[in-house]
Amino acid sequence: MATSKGALSTTLFLIAISLFLALPHGGNALKLPFRPTDMVPPLPQLLSRPILNYLHARKSSSPEDPLPVFVGAASASNTANIHWKAPCFNHNSAWLELHNKSRTPFGGGALHINVSKAHTWYCDDSYLFATAYRVTSDYFFLSGEHTIEFDQWVSKAELEYVKKTGVSIFVMAFEMMGVLDMLKEVFPLITSAGWSERSNVNFLNKRMEASLLIRPLRQWVANVSTDSIHSGDLLAVSRFSGRRGGIQTLEKWVTGSYAGHIAVCLRDAGGKLWVGESGRENDEGEAVIAILPWDEWWEFELKYDSIPSSIALLPLRPDLRAKFNESAAWEYAKTMDGLPYAYHNLIFSWIDTMKENYPEPLGDPHVIASAMTVWNQVQPPYAANVWNEALNKRLGTEGLGFPEILEELKRRESSLAQVLTLPEQDDWVYSDGKSTSCAAFVLGMYKKAGLFGPLSSLIQVTEFTIKDAYSLKFFENDTRRLPKWCNDPYTILLSCQILGKYLMELPGYNSLEPYAHMNERCPSMPPKYRRSEGC
Template sequence: MGRVCRIGICMLVFLFVQLQTYKHVYNIFYKEVIALVVDQVKQHGISVFLMPSGMLGTLMSLIDVLPLFSNSAWGQKSNIAFLQKHMGASFERRAKPWVATINPDDVHSGDFLALSKIRGRWGGFETLEKWVTGAFAGHTAVCLKDEDGKLWVGESGHENEKGEEIIVVIPWEEWWELTLKDNSNPHVALLPLHPELRAKFNVTAAWAYAWSMSGKPYGYHNMIFSWIDTIADNYPPPLDTHLVISAMSMWTRVQPSYAANMWNEALNKRLGTEDLDLYEIIAETEKRGMTFDHLLTIPEQDEWVYSDGKSTTCVAFILEMYKEAGILGPLSSSIQVTEFTIRDAYMLKIFESNHTRLPNWCNNGDKQLPFCQILGEYRMEFPHYNTIEPYAKMNENCPSLPPTYERPVSC
């Protein structure tokens, strides 16, 4: 059996405090933590977490995560090792050149861009995102062509001059130049739509949707809810709902505006309430005889409008555009794309299925890939790519446990 931490939140608190660089930050955080612990004990008693590796082993495992965020060869090696160990990723090195010479004439409106970063701040974040969701990519964008045949990129999560993550529509050349300059060693794949669906793609509707969303913030409100579908089967050990609520509670104390943006509004939507903070949400949940872990699993609804407008993550932005453009046909009204992870998106059976129709410039002669890899030193892989026909209520109740990420039919 494992050893016991008397108050479960202490484990996270202890680690976070050790990582503080400046004394004043430590002191502020320490006071917040003490208040949080006292409140937690008063309201809910003592929480107990069993740690099979013991306190020291658990802390050492958490500290192993830190190198993932290093923007160095060490950081890249750490991310690769983590994904190989926990997801079975292969990371086969590609033949040079690692950058494709792209002919924009061969790229069409609706073609999907999948990105994977493997070093630095975003590389580390994407690695953890991949681990919990099962996706072998960490970011997405979509191609659009205007009436003059000029190629553009629509993207939710583009960093502007102020450092804000927003939705943009920018020329392909600008997007590609920024991608090539990115020091997180991005890998990029172009996933062309199937020709039959490309012929149905309503470009006018797609552009109208893209411009209506341009400038809006990235979909922080529903980011975690595309991942959490089940009571217990979306949390890779040692994560669980108790740890999630502890983390939510801690961040609510330290950064209340961040917490309101990330989950409070979304949880209020699920309860049909307004402006409740996290603790009031928990109280309301208990009053209704509902558990908090069940509240987290209630599906996101595409029509929900938040305080700053509709909220779409990078992949939800693209799939919502697909709905507007007719790609999902009559199923559009019965599919909530804000419930989709990146893995869910690239598994959709909507992409080119005949590799002989792929452009000559993609994959540098590597015929093993069913899509176009246009950047990166390692071969990208998307298990179960292009295999699942869309269906009603898709991805509303899907588990995602590593390392196999088995997915029941029609979940």
């Protein structure tokens, strides 16, 4: 017999009342003949998942509880299934089948998972499935076989990875499910070159309340005269499509920056204009520090993408331009040229506080720990490069892998949340040299060129984000002194936009005088990204 909408609504209403009565309200909770969590999974996922998250949030838990647990990697080459126990189902197994149902060059696969022997009615287990090229998730509350379809592998490299390593399986905590939902929105930003301009713009509109006004077509490319560009002038860059645009979008969201990259201008003794930046890809596809002639740099930017990057020139103010030591700047640039980009300390300029650098649904340092746990399993070299060395430096240890780092923190009665907030030091040298982001490279040059004056030894530029860099009160504050060719009637800042479909917004631009230990304890919560005094 068909169930009427009214009957369904009444049933859901009665279940909701039962759940409400079971929750603590300052007195003794009503004893029910079942656990509330046993009744929730049969509800539609839109209802069940938030309720389960809430119920689990009410429980006390140790800091390690939300971390994903690696149970094994299912591979087509395995002679036997992998087996494990989970919080709900005691008997679980998995195996991987390779197929080509999609009739694509690299084919696809199906991950078969069998779950049984649940310890209670309708409990469920949440899972994350990962290769080095993708992450997906699901949860199971019914016994039997379940199938996770991979319609097609993204490349030959992923196919070879799956053949050799398999699909890694992690049991997840309930607290992570909101993050996994978020992955559906943001994961393509860093994995797909086809991520569209519209998706990036919508993401920034939604999560940062960025306006991203479209400029008149005739002003997308300025008629730049390099005679008006000087040593020390800053270039702020934003991309809105492709893999690099997606990465910049994520970085903007977590740091509050309205630019995704910065570079610095330099003139040599003969007057030739150059551009220095950290993050330029070399012929091997590696991101490195590079010093390029202006003409080469500008030609690349004009042709980089079908959607022009937005680029603004931020001229130094006259007193600092006169103070800028070109010889010292060039000496610094030459010692840094060719060194790798700042993968080692990339996340540490962003994370300064225990809780106020994690936008929803990240919301918690455990999410970072979870990401580290997953990538430590599926991409060990990546994990070592991006955070293990930096964490070892903060602990005063050497060579510890991520699991050993967690053990060391436990032994010291500390936490990952605490150690992530410890400031990076500019003089730290990693296994492949100094590690500098685009912001740290530019500001390191400013240090050497004398712009920080006596504060140089009291400021760690590796703690600065891109927003921190352009917020320094170092730049031109008089529109009459801007180059004539950048007098754009749509300009709303004292900067000079030289390229781009979208107007460059830089909230907080040119507003902060430097001070000791600047940007070592700053929150960065969207959408307002308010700074605390003296952070």
